Amino acid sequence: MAPPASSRLPPVPPRPLAPSAPALACALLAGGLALFAPACGGGSSRTGRSSLPPPPRFVGVLYDYADRPLEGVSLRVLGTNAQAASRIDGLAAVGGVPTGARVLRYGDSVQTPTLLLPYTQQSDSSFHPLPLYLPSLESGISATVPDGPVSGTLVLQGDALPGVSLDLTGVTVSGSGGTVRVIGVSPSRLPLPVSASVAGAAEPRAAFLVENHGIGFSPAAQLTVPLLDTTNATFDAYKVNRSTGHWELVVAGLTPAGGPVTFPVDEGTLYAVVPQATTPRVTVTGRVVSGSTPVAGYLVSCWNVSADPADPSRPARTAADGTFRIAGVPQTYGAYLVRAIPDRMGIDFAPEVVSAVSQSASLGADLQVAARRPDGIEPEVKSTAPADGATGVPPTTQVVVVFSEPIDTSHPRPFRLLGPNGAVDGALSYDNAFTARLRPHASLDPATTYNILVDRKVRDLAGNLLDPGRINFRFTTQSGSPSAPPTDTKAFSLTPLAAARGDTIEISGRNFTGGTSVRVGGSTALVTFESSDTIRAVVPDHEPAGDATVSLTAGGSAVSTLQPLVLDLRASATTIYADAALTTPLDALDRNAPPATVVVAGFNVGGASVTIDGVPFAASDLLQTIGGASVAVGRQLTFSAPAPATLLTGPVVLRGANGKAGATYRFLQVRN
Structure with a gap:
């Protein structure tokens, strides 16, 4: 959900023993997610007739743009009663789906955006070969827009998505739900390549989601986005049809002449800007290993394509020696971003998504996966x-x-x-x-x-x-008169266990005396409430993200704690700037002439690692003196000209010292 900072910890390490695949499949069946299990406990009914095979189902895994599993996302197959919600590990199985051409809707435009996936339901329960990604509703630009005619001039724009604007002036809005949004979508994380719907089409340089799903604009609003391709002069705009899930042409022959691209949008759906150009395609090869051991049974994709060269109707997957081949991958982007997920996820392997990027269609390095057995052991x-x-x-x-x-x-x-x-x-x-x-x-x-x-x-x-x-x-x-209650001051626990700048944390304890100060790591937190058993404080701005110890002081003395109070402090990205002075938001990074310094500004960012569309990049702290102290206000990246081909349009995610992704991310657009 572009969820708010969560108190959940990362998946636990694998246990030395795990149930067999059939046993685990039956366990998942009991929990409503038997992905590939045969009938459990025997092959015939009490009448002696053969057990019927389970009805076909769509099976997939959902992630956010920080590659975290998404729980509770609603999935529904259009035109049927088949629906489900994703589990805590992102897995989802929609049962009882009739075979044939289907459209899956995932998301609800409330907690997450909504996207559509057209697919063919087979008679078995094959796993969808690509992770289903959902960006964050809070990652783009938005405005409160009630249904009806827009009064006066209204243009959505903001530093969260520089260079992008939606002009609603003179438009009548319907189905807004009170809010209109524009969200950047990574070209590497689309539900479907444009070429899968339009034969011979190139692939998008930019994609944007207009929310709420199904919102209407009459006459059409005008969406303006940065030009991300200077090698082509003419572009087409496409959108996803809300009935079929396939791409369809909105307007052809856009000629921006080096400036931004503007085209009409008449409803809430996914839009893309595609160059009018021939797209050469290649076969991408590589190998998936765990340590040095080849791993079979992983599905692989590159630029939303997963096709076995021997049979393009089947997804690409690793062979017994760990090798894979993906046919029909576009050369458009100058780099090859490969993702791998387990086939039979939750049966043979625990859920995970891994990625690697290369400038060659033959990956120079193996994809390293954990290949953990699923955790089928009940907590107790x-x-x-x-x-x-x-x-x-x-x-x-x-x-x-x-x-x-x-x-x-x-x-x-x-x-x-x-x-x-x-x-x-x-x-x-x-x-x-x-x-x-x-x-x-x-x-x-x-x-x-x-x-x-x-x-x-x-x-x-x-x-x-x-x-x-x-x-x-x-x-x-005990019987008799109760003992006198303790008189010492002690802190017991912290809620929530994870938070970001501006969030309120609550410390429970006993005999707090008033005037207690709270520190998160080395930074003082603003105390907003204190009673004898509860203290509330606001997470400070500049303490580096990671596991931060929370300490209390009253009357000049440290307050003892029942056990260490440790807060999983998350970074927050706010704006991407083209200068260290933080004055110029970066509309688009020109690969041939990148800014001398790119800064990802935010809070609690000191020492945070930076990934762009999942690819790591070196960064250093941008320091400023605030309140007499030198604090990190951003992470700065330096690129020589040209910037590397592995720098791709997509989410910029900050991770603290504990490896946890930030509470928010921002979207970088790269011009080729």
């Missing part, structure tokens, strides 16, 4: 405090549940504490991804038995539900 409750069966427990106790592995911390209430009068009210938080804590608002009753009931819907980061064998634990409080 490792321990509780108080322990199961404990007696004489102080009524002032807090209740803690520790799981065997990181769980999905978006679960609002992983367990409940039940007493004679029902559920005990209290504040629930996560100490870390393994540990949940309940702080009752009042002391428990003396000489009373309480039950800790763990929710069966708790799941790990692979989507495995909790082992239901041990979910109920019991303890009894």
Whole structure:
């Protein structure tokens, strides 16, 4: 979703043992996502007749522009009742799809944009060979536009997408949902190449998504975008037909004469600018390995093309020796960006997407994949405090549940504490991804038995539900007068576990005395609220992204913590500039004459790594003195002329020292 900063941790490392593929397939079947499983537990019914094969289904994996799996994205096959939502690991299976030509709609124009994918549903459940990418709704330009005639002059533009504008002056808008957006789309992450719909067409230099999906403009609005190709004089504009999912011509023969390109847009859908030129095509070759071991069973694609040279109707995949061949790849871009995902994802291998870029159609280096077996092991409750069966427990106790592995911390209430009068009210938080804590608002009753009931819907980061064998634990409080409550000041937990600049974090504890100061790493955070058991503070602007320790001081003394409070601090990209003075937003980077310095400005960016359309580039901090301190206000990149062919139009993503992608990204446009 271009999700907001999430408290989820990265996928856990592989375990030494994993269930067999058939066993895991059956486990996935129980969870509603049996991708390729035969009937589980025998091949015939109780009547003696053969089990019917499962109905065909569309199976794919969804990622955002930082290559993070997208959970909860809605998918629907148009013209049918077949629909589903993606899992926590991005996997999605839409069952009961009739065979033949189909159109998949994914996204909802609320949490994510909406895109369409035309495909042919086979009689089996083959995996879609390309990751389904969705950009962030917040990555482009937008304006509040109610339905009806636009009053006065209205042009959407902004530094989040320099050089792009949508002129709505004199237009009547319908179906806006209150907001109109224009979002940059990476040419390497399109659902479908233009040539797949229009024989002989070249491939896009630029693509833009107008949201909401299906919004209408009458008369047509005018979309202006930077010219990204100076080698051709004439261009065509295409859009995706909202019924067929295929590209269709909007206007032919655009001649921008070296300036920007302007063309009409009459509805919310995906648009592309394509040169009128012949596109030579080649076969791209390479090898996928894990360490030094060749890996079979990976689907590979390049520039949205995945075609086996021996049979172009079948996707390209790695052979037993790890090698692959992709036919019909366009030479348009001067570089070859190859992506690989596991075939039979979730059965043979855990979900992942890896990429490599080369200036040669024969990749000089292997694609390195993890090739991990899927995590099919259920998380379980490792321990509780108080322990199961404990007696004489102080009524002032807090209740803690520790799981065997990181769980999905978006679960609002992983367990409940039940007493004679029902559920005990209290504040629930996560100490870390393994540990949940309940702080009752009042002391428990003396000489009373309480039950800790763990929710069966708790799941790990692979989507495995909790082992239901041990979910109920019991303890009894001590009799007599309760002990005096503790008088020391202590911090217990931090919520959320991940945040970005401007987000509010909440620290739970006891006996806070007021006037407490909070530091995130080495930077002071603004405290906005403090009570005896809760402190809220705003994440500061310039602390480098990564795992930052949160510390508290009261009355000149450090406040002790139950365990280290560690915040997964995320970088935020704001604008890409063509100068170190941060005065000129970069409309498009001219490959033949790049700016001396390109700066990705933002917050919490110190030391962050930079990738552009998934390709890493070296960068250094741009420092400014703010409040008497030297802080990083951006990451600067230096390119000689010409800039490398591996510099491609696409998302610019910042990652902190812990490798976590930033809360926001920006879109770089490269002119060839």
